[in-house]
Amino acid sequence: MNLARVLHPFTGFLTSAVACVLMASAPAVRGQGLPASQPSIWATKPDVTAFEKMENERLAAAQRAIDQIVAAKGGRTIENTLVPFDEATRQLNATIEFSSFMQQVHPDATFRDRATAMTTKASAAATALSLNREVYQALSSLDVSKSDPATRYYVQRQLLEFRLAGVDKDDATRAHLRELNDKLTNEQSAFDRNISDDQRSIAVDSARDLEGLPQDYIDSHKPGADGKIRITTDYPDALPVFTFAKNESVRKQLWVAFGNRAYPKNRDVLLEMMRARQEIATILGYSSWADYNAADKMIGNGQNIANFIRQVNEAARPLAQREFAMLLAEKNKTSPGAKEIFDFENYYLRELVQRSGYNFDSTSVRPYFAYDRVKQGILDTAQKLFGLTFNQEVGAPAWAPDVETWDVSENGKMIGRFYLDMHPRPNKFSHAQMSPLLEGIRGKQLPEAALVCNFAAPTATDPGLMDYGDVVTFFHEFGHLVHQILSGKQQWSGVSGISMEADFGEAPSQMLEEWMRSPQVLATFARHYKTGETIPAELVARMNRASAFGRASWVSAQDSYSAISYEIYSRKPQDVDLDAVTDGATRQYTLLTPLPGTHMFASFGHLGGYSSAYYTYLWDKVIAEDFVSQFDATNLLAPGPAARYRRIVLEPGGSQSANDLVKNFLGRAQNTSAFQKWMGEEFEGKQSGN
């Protein structure tokens, strides 16, 4: 049972760096506040003891609800079964969401440690519920034939989750499944920790080896006591080297260090995870983990994953070949006669092509994206698009002093609350994500969610200029937040919030990324931080054209990661040679030659949590582009299509299958036409633009 639904950003395994500042302009209007029945827990400034008390009370309430189901006499009714089941779900969700969030963001180490322990405790309670046979039997004998569609869908879906957990197996088997799941949880943490702990570095002789890198990068990398300059494998250190360093041998050495993180440790951990997962799948009657893991998702089964990967490859290949030819022509300027491109050369050559072929330097747009302006622009865009009003609760307390509290209302009525935790802080979660904190329940509980990002904070002397990619990331994550709030008017907690199918969650946010490419939308907020000049439409057009170059290669790389993720979890673990699978997939899908001596699977973090479901990113990208095609590209802020989208796709949340949401909006199942058009835009752009 997947009770905690925290969304992680769309980063892929190694995609290009994305990066984001504002003039303080806190709105003067105060929000109207939460209803008396739902006071902000921060108003009391809870310490760790109060936190634990609240969480333990929630767990106790969940247990009371479960006891109530088991104790019910007579026939099963919605009232004596589904109502308490949903109450248990609501309490467990709230406990896990809040404690796992505190462990990521609370400034105090003791608080974080106790929150981690609380997450473990609450997760164990959730697992126990997923294997509780009495509750399963109660729910399965419930007659919902006369209930509304959302209730019927909810029950059917919960019964599937129960069966996938193994609730109908005998006691010994269920005990064994619990052991396997606990083992898997530990191995997954070890896999992630091995990656984050293994920072590697290379040493270069002098600043001359960093030629081509931006001056601020060179300035911040001074020689150490031994006279050498140290470059680490951390993303902010490594990506600029892969993209800009003229010295090929520096790029190559760093790539080898990068591609050996967590190796060989994670080879063994991965093999253990593969064995545990294969065993779970076999016990539950599936031929592979990929099949089992797909059973409660849009894609349905493993064969469909394989088909999807092949279909994407067929769509991307002709375009990727055209891009490859351009990259190779660039390489041939300095290496005449070269016929192949190594994986480590990809970023560097791509940047060269963007500069020489598209006349675009990515640093030229930063002055238009000061953090405060971007924030206001993103809030305004979302308010306009979805007909909402955001009011800041100025000075409201939260977990850290710089966290902002915002109320969401519609037609003067409050419908939810969100928190913005936007800037780095020691020991804070270091990527970008939306964290749901409470699921909305009609008439009972308003939805709450938090956005956690790490954009440089503006100061009196620094406007906090953002890279364009960070602006896109900001709106992407904000899209998850809006989804969580707008889907929070369900009757049941269990279907409130973002879709139950884990392979749909990214589509709405990926769709909104397109809004940040629209000259019309950008013109509403992107102004030069010194002159106040609106970003020129010509610059936006040039930026869009340049950033469209490389899409097919990007898709091919994502497809190769999807294939790796699928292949190692669709075969018997003893038949899988990890190096052969990863090298093979790179060659088959990307047209690039893998540099020998690297073992990327060891640092491919998604192989832990996502396991066989890495295809999700491309699957949702296909849906997202199909969604975009329903809007008027020249007027993305038009209210009609956005209102329809909100009503059909966002508001139902998890009360309908994601396949139905998509079909209801498109009038058909999704297809790859719009996606294909998006991939090929660079070539069309060139024709019409030149």
Ligand SMILES: [Zn+2]
């Ligand atoms: Zn996302």
